[in-house]
Amino acid sequence: MKSKSTVTIILVGVGALFILCLVVWGALAFGVGGKFLPSFIAPPAQTKKVTSGLFLILQSEKWGYMDRTGKIVIAPQFDDAHPFAEGFALVSVGERWGFVDLTGKYIVNPLYDEGGDFSEGLAAVSRNDQWGYVDKTGAVVIELKFSQVTDFSEGLAAVRTGSKVGYIDKTGKQVIAPQFDDGWPFEDGLALVRVAEKFGYIDLRGQFVWGPKN
Numbered sequence: 001m002k003s004k005s006t007v008t009i010i011l012v013g014v015g016a017l018f019i020l021c022l023v024v025w026g027a028l029a030f031g032v033g034g035k036f037l038p039s040f041i042a043p044p045a046q047t048k049k050v051t052s053g054l055f056l057i058l059q060s061e062k063w064g065y066m067d068r069t070g071k072i073v074i075a076p077q078f079d080d081a082h083p084f085a086e087g088f089a090l091v092s093v094g095e096r097w098g099f100v101d102l103t104g105k106y107i108v109n110p111l112y113d114e115g116g117d118f119s120e121g122l123a124a125v126s127r128n129d130q131w132g133y134v135d136k137t138g139a140v141v142i143e144l145k146f147s148q149v150t151d152f153s154e155g156l157a158a159v160r161t162g163s164k165v166g167y168i169d170k171t172g173k174q175v176i177a178p179q180f181d182d183g184w185p186f187e188d189g190l191a192l193v194r195v196a197e198k199f200g201y202i203d204l205r206g207q208f209v210w211g212p213k214n
Helices: 003-028
Strands: 055-059 064-068 072-078 089-093 096-100 105-111 124-128 131-135 140-146 157-161 162-166 173-182 189-196 198-202 208-213
Touching: 055 072, 072 089, 089 105, 096 189, 105 124, 124 140, 157 173, 173 189, 189 208
Parallel strands: none
Antiparallel strands: 055 064, 064 072, 089 096, 096 105, 124 131, 131 140, 157 162, 162 173, 189 198, 198 208
């Protein structure tokens, strides 16, 4: 049987490990050194998730797409590429990123330094380290003015303004004021946030339902 002191040490260790995991998760989500972003950190190209019935292929160091029969639908021509999301794929030519539709036609020419997949009708794009959002016509609908952003989820996206994170809606309106040191996308009505070294969950109004606690 473990002694009381041993159990205490174990519990403290588990708690510390949990916090460490959250901090690492935060570093991956919002990036290290001021860079970015949860779902926009893609897995290695060979393991990218398949959606919309098209599969990523690599030929002669260029990426394209085939269908389920193995027929090439979009010829390999991209230096990097993401799986399709909501009917569009993020692709790069050289160091610039744009979006193509299921036929390979550009809806957004490769103009941006970085980008994210479409989510709830909008996709994040970046130029000169400033992030905003485009819609499925390629129009900029939320100005590129944030240093960090996330995908939209449940109608809201986390954005960093200055040193603090808040949440905007799809019109760009700030609906939860910048007040958190880190914030993650909403899921089932709640979002994980960090204040200093403490973590908690907020609802869609920005009210804490748990925490912040360490």
